[in-house]
Amino acid sequence: MEQQTAKKTFKKNPILGTKFTIAISSAKGGVGKSTFATNIALALNKIGCKVGLLDADIYGPSLPKLFSINTKPESDGKTLKPINKYNIQCMSIGFLTEEQTPMIWRGPMVTSAIKTFTQKVSWNNLDFIIVDMPPGTGDTQLTFSQEIKMDGVIIVSTPQELALQDVKRGIKMFDKLGVNIIGLVDNMSYFTGDDGKKYHIFGEGGVQKTAQEFKKEFLGEIPINSEIGKQGDLGKPIVEKDPDHIISKIFLSLAKKIKSFYY
Numbered sequence: 001m002e003q004q005t006a007k008k009t010f011k012k013n014p015i016l017g018t019k020f021t022i023a024i025s026s027a028k029g030g031v032g033k034s035t036f037a038t039n040i041a042l043a044l045n046k047i048g049c050k051v052g053l054l055d056a057d058i059y060g061p062s063l064p065k066l067f068s069i070n071t072k073p074e075s076d077g078k079t080l081k082p083i084n085k086y087n088i089q090c091m092s093i094g095f096l097t098e099e100q101t102p103m104i105w106r107g108p109m110v111t112s113a114i115k116t117f118t119q120k121v122s123w124n125n126l127d128f129i130i131v132d133m134p135p136g137t138g139d140t141q142l143t144f145s146q147e148i149k150m151d152g153v154i155i156v157s158t159p160q161e162l163a164l165q166d167v168k169r170g171i172k173m174f175d176k177l178g179v180n181i182i183g184l185v186d187n188m189s190y191f192t193g194d195d196g197k198k199y200h201i202f203g204e205g206g207v208q209k210t211a212q213e214f215k216k217e218f219l220g221e222i223p224i225n226s227e228i229g230k231q232g233d234l235g236k237p238i239v240e241k242d243p244d245h246i247i248s249k250i251f252l253s254l255a256k257k258i259k260s261f262y263y
């Protein structure tokens with residue numbers, strides 16, 4: 001007799017008002033996900049796309065600081081209006097709380113916040129929504145993978161073994177959940193000294209090797225540059241502040257590559 005398995009199926013809902021949903025992830029913390037998410041959103045906008053930025057890091061939102069946003073979103077009682085900054089439609093839990101208030105929430109509350117941000121925000125006519133994921137392989141990653149229609153994930157990592165160990169776990173999770181991994185980015189890949197030499201502070205080639213190992217595309221490398229952190233702290237990411245900077249040019253060429261996968 002055929003056995004019936006009680007397999008739970010999830011309905012994948014697209015985020016209304018947007019064509020393509022792309023998450024920026026990495027199971028490891030502090031490798032530059034938020035930096036990448038903000039700069040790639042700006043770069044996609046600069047090459048002609050309408051872009052939204054959703055900060056899905058409920059416990060540690062970065063967008064209010066990185067985009068210097070300290071206003072609250074308007075609401076009509078049913079939906080929240082994204083805040084427009086640098087021509088990007090933005091949403092973050094940090095817009096709704098005080099800067100230093102810790103979010104002491106259990107998993108189900110995080111899941112419901114994610115659903116509000118994906119279903120109850122009036123995203124308007126976007127080509128891309130860039131989702132800045134928290135570190136780890138937890139509730140947020142699971143909710144997005146199972147219940148929200150994602151068109152791709154970009155994995156950001158530093159070339160350090162310690163980071164790559166977690167990243168491999170992240171890749172396996174998305175593979176298992178059937179989420180398309182667009183490719184891997186090597187962030188903080190090297191530092192160029194005053195002598196013009198490249199110093200591979202966190203090791204060399206690790207991200208590219210991991211991409212090969214898992215048969216994923218290697219999208220490119222972003223070197224260590226002090227301007228990245230400085231501009232982020234000032235609330236104007238480098239692509240916005242200085243579009244001609246060598247780092248901004250890297251983001252612009254990565255944006256062209258990403259756009260070409262969809263258009």
Ligand SMILES: Nc1ncnc2c1ncn2[C@@H]1O[C@H](COP(=O)(O)OP(=O)(O)OP(=O)(O)O)[C@@H](O)[C@H]1O
Nearest residue numbers: 029030031032033034035135188223224225228229
């Ligand atoms: N290429 C780079 N060169 C120099 N500094 C960088 C670079 N990329 C990121 N940083 C800095 O590294 C720190 C961590 O970056 P970021 O907050 O983007 O990481 P994250 O992966 O989003 O962290 P979390 O896991 O906590 O969300 C920040 O201070 C940022 O300015």
Ligand SMILES: [Mg+2]
Nearest residue numbers: 033034057062
């Ligand atoms: Mg972050």
